[in-house]
Amino acid sequence: MTEPLPGDLWPDIRPDAARRLMAAAVDAFAARGYHATTTRDIATAAGMSPAALYVHFPSKAAVLFAISRSGHERALAMVEAAFAGPGSPTERMGALVAEFVSWHATKHRIARIVQYELSALSAADYAVVASLRRKTEAVVRALIDEGVRAGVFRVADVRIAARAILSLAIDVARWYTPDFRPAPAELGKRYAELALTMLGAS
Amino acid sequence: MTEPLPGDLWPDIRPDAARRLMAAAVDAFAARGYHATTTRDIATAAGMSPAALYVHFPSKAAVLFAISRSGHERALAMVEAAFAGPGSPTERMGALVAEFVSWHATKHRIARIVQYELSALSAADYAVVASLRRKTEAVVRALIDEGVRAGVFRVADVRIAARAILSLAIDVARWYTPDFRPAPAELGKRYAELALTMLGAS
Numbered sequence: 001m002t003e004p005l006p007g008d009l010w011p012d013i014r015p016d017a018a019r020r021l022m023a024a025a026v027d028a029f030a031a032r033g034y035h036a037t038t039t040r041d042i043a044t045a046a047g048m049s050p051a052a053l054y055v056h057f058p059s060k061a062a063v064l065f066a067i068s069r070s071g072h073e074r075a076l077a078m079v080e081a082a083f084a085g086p087g088s089p090t091e092r093m094g095a096l097v098a099e100f101v102s103w104h105a106t107k108h109r110i111a112r113i114v115q116y117e118l119s120a121l122s123a124a125d126y127a128v129v130a131s132l133r134r135k136t137e138a139v140v141r142a143l144i145d146e147g148v149r150a151g152v153f154r155v156a157d158v159r160i161a162a163r164a165i166l167s168l169a170i171d172v173a174r175w176y177t178p179d180f181r182p183a184p185a186e187l188g189k190r191y192a193e194l195a196l197t198m199l200g201a202s
Numbered sequence: 203m204t205e206p207l208p209g210d211l212w213p214d215i216r217p218d219a220a221r222r223l224m225a226a227a228v229d230a231f232a233a234r235g236y237h238a239t240t241t242r243d244i245a246t247a248a249g250m251s252p253a254a255l256y257v258h259f260p261s262k263a264a265v266l267f268a269i270s271r272s273g274h275e276r277a278l279a280m281v282e283a284a285f286a287g288p289g290s291p292t293e294r295m296g297a298l299v300a301e302f303v304s305w306h307a308t309k310h311r312i313a314r315i316v317q318y319e320l321s322a323l324s325a326a327d328y329a330v331v332a333s334l335r336r337k338t339e340a341v342v343r344a345l346i347d348e349g350v351r352a353g354v355f356r357v358a359d360v361r362i363a364a365r366a367i368l369s370l371a372i373d374v375a376r377w378y379t380p381d382f383r384p385a386p387a388e389l390g391k392r393y394a395e396l397a398l399t400m401l402g403a404s
Contacts, residue, residue, distance in 0.1 A: 030321070036237030115376065116318055119232070160392050167373035168366055174317065174373075175365070190362050198400035 009110075010070050018056040018066075020046045025063045029113050034064060034120045064117060065125040071107075071114030072132035078103065079139045089147030090201045093165075094192040096143065100169040102188035104176070111173035140165055144199065154200030165195050211312075212272055220258040220268075222248045227265045231315050236266060236322045266319060267327040273309075273316030274334035280305065281341045291349030292403045295367075296394040298345065302371040304390035306378070313375035342367055346401065356402030367397055 013019045024045035028037040039060050043053040057063045082096035104111045121129060140162040147153035155161045168191060182190065215221045226247035230239040241262050245255040259265045284298035306313045323331060342364040349355030357363045370393060384392065 033235035033237040033322075035235040112318075116314075120235075156395060157392055160389070161396065163377070164370055164393065164396050167377070168369055170376070171369035171373040175369070187362070190359055191366065193358060194363065194366050194400050197402055198396050200399055 009107075012070065012073075013066065015056075017046075017048070017052070021048070021053055021056055022063060022067050022070075025060075025067060026110050026113055029064070029117065030109055034060075034113075034117050039063075061120075061122060061125070064113070064120060065122075065128075067110065067113050068117065068121060068125070068129050069132070071110060072129050072136070074103070075100070075114075076132050076136045076139070079136050083139050083143050088152065089143060089150055090152050090196060093143055093147065093153075093199065093201075094196055096140070097165060097169060097195040098185075098188035098192040100166075100188075101172050101191040102184040104169055104172040105180075105184035105187055108173040108176040111170070115170055115173060137162055137166060147199065147201070152202055154202075161199060164198065168195060211309075214272065214275075215268065217258075219248075219250070219254070223250070223255055223258055224265060224269050224272075227262075227269060228312050228315055231266070231319065232311055236262075236315075236319050241265075263322075263324060263327070266315070266322060267324075267330075269312065269315050270319065270323060270327070270331050271334070273312060274331050274338070276305070277302070277316075278334050278338045278341070281338050285341050285345050290354065291345060291352055292354050292398060295345055295349065295355075295401065295403075296398055298342070299367065299371060299397040300387075300390035300394040302368075302390075303374050303393040304386040306371055306374040307382075307386035307389055310375040310378040313372070317372055317375060339364055339368060349401065349403070354404055356404075363401060366400065370397060 010019050010022060013022065021042060025037070025042045028041045028045055032041070037060065039053050040050050042060065042063060043050045046053075053063075057066065078099050079096055082092050082099060085092050085095055087095070118126060118129065141158055144153055144155055144158050144161055144165075148155055148158065172187070172191070176184075180187070212221045212224060215224065223244060227239070227244045230243045230247055234243070239262065241255050242252045244262065244265060245252045248255075255265075259268065280301050281298055284294050284301060287294050287297055289297070320328060320331065343360055346355060346357055346360050346363055346367075350357055350360065374389070374393070378386075382389070
């Protein structure tokens with residue numbers, strides 16, 4: 001692994017060995033792609049034997065699913081927290097975009113797996129992830145709807161606007177590199193301003 | 203190949219066998235990822251022998267580079283044409299976003315290779331592509347700058363705004379499916395409106 005494992009990485013996953021395997025898988029998938037990575041590659045990068053990997057994950061697909069599900073759950077939790085937070089629709093949408101962008105910048109290597117490796121998931125695993133994605137998008141739509149009803153957003157097509165808001169944030173994971181300035185938190189604030197302007201926020 | 207080869211696909215590439223190999227490679231990379239695809243996979247999918255592939259491309263990496271370079275050249279030509287086109291900065295930016303979005307929707311399978319497989323390029327090939335990307339982004343920045351100077355755009359940070367405009371369009375390739383409505387041309391128009399609002403167009 002190229003980076004120490006941050007404490008906030010997959011805090012929901014136990015034990016620590018499973019988290020280390022997921023981090024090693026992120027590195028391996030990024031370097032070689034999912035299909036060309038073996039369970040041995042992942043185990044070796046995590047300093048374990050292939051047999052030790054199988055204690056935690058029945059397959060390489062299970063490691064991918066754990067990374068993807070955790071990332072999508074985190075995304076849903078983030079937008080739900082912003083939706084339920086204090087303030088006007090404008091303030092809550094600003095907080096939502098700022099945090100979503102900051103996360104996709106800080107965790108860009110994980111986010112690339114989460115966002116770009118959906119086609120490698122099994123049908124059953126994809127159904128779980130697709131449900132989380134629909135819920136996440138529904139929260140963004142609901143917040144835009146609320147702002148439109150309150151007369152603070154002016155949007156021609158709520159569904160397309162919600163897609164565009166999520167696109168702006170998710171695509172940060174594609175191009176972000178650690179040397180980019182401003183740093184993730186400030187980048188999030190600037191994107192929040194752009195997103196609010198896009199929604200016609202008054 | 204799952205689709206007939208459209209006439210507008212890589213019109214700059216000759217002969218037709220090379221275009222068929224590139225189309226087969228797009229299918230194979232999408233299905234298995236670049237690293238797990240062999241030159242035999244590509245040749246077979248194009249109805250050729252591996253030896254016939256080497257007549258046109260010295261390696262799998264050369265096929266990837268041809269796809270990536272052609273896509274990036276097309277992107278640059280698109281934004282340069284919009285920049286040089288008739289009309290106000292608002293009209294030209296609207297045309298730029300509409301066409302860029304429509305292309306990323308219509309050609310989403312190719313665009314995913316072009317946008318997400320950069321890390322598989324050799325250093326020399328990446329340098330060519332990176333130069334095309336810098337030029338493309340510079341054109342978008344120049345058009346935003348022109349609009350700001352003309353007093354028709356209001357933008358806090360031109361560099362970040364240009365990145366966001368490109369992000370909006372490029373991310374369409376990630377989520378677009380052929381059953382999505384509205385169809386690419388109309389989607390492009392709606393995104394153009396969102397982008398212009400984001401730029402504070404008056």
